[in-house]
Amino acid sequence: MGLRQLASWLAATAPSQLLQDHQWIVPTSQSLHIIGISLVFASATAVNLRLVGMAFRRRGLLQVIDALVPWMWRGLALLLVTGVLQTLTEPVRELVTPVYWAKMGMIAAVALLTRAYVGTVRRRAGTSGADAARPAAALPFAVASTLLWLAVIACGRFIAYTSMYFT
Numbered sequence: 001m002g003l004r005q006l007a008s009w010l011a012a013t014a015p016s017q018l019l020q021d022h023q024w025i026v027p028t029s030q031s032l033h034i035i036g037i038s039l040v041f042a043s044a045t046a047v048n049l050r051l052v053g054m055a056f057r058r059r060g061l062l063q064v065i066d067a068l069v070p071w072m073w074r075g076l077a078l079l080l081v082t083g084v085l086q087t088l089t090e091p092v093r094e095l096v097t098p099v100y101w102a103k104m105g106m107i108a109a110v111a112l113l114t115r116a117y118v119g120t121v122r123r124r125a126g127t128s129g130a131d132a133a134r135p136a137a138a139l140p141f142a143v144a145s146t147l148l149w150l151a152v153i154a155c156g157r158f159i160a161y162t163s164m165y166f167t
Helices: 003-011 014-020 026-053 061-089 091-095 098-129 138-165
Strands: none
Touching: 003 014, 014 061, 014 091, 026 061, 026 091, 026 098, 026 138, 061 091, 098 138
């Protein structure tokens, strides 16, 4: 079964039909989705700015990570819930658009990268003290993370503008 057939089948299911019948669901989930991406991007950007020494210099790196990374994960959880709702409501528009899959791949990549990097910072803090917690790859990580999140945001917007070419 191809993506188009899967999306069409999903659009015909009872849960998808129920969501499609309520006009308030899409704008509400989109609004909450924007709040989620704002939480994620603001948290990631603040951590990245601390990593490169441009913000929160009076706070230890581990303090900043402990304060902000949980908000990033909460934002990602909100994105997951609202994203599933949007995909169930408009499966053909979402699932057949390559930009959607690019977005999903980048979210997975940056989430795994962040998890690994935070783990490295925590291990270094545990063995070398909190002051030595910043790994050498702080700048490349901060740049890659910021660029990936910006690309995720751009892809999210472009789904709406490119889906007509694939549906």
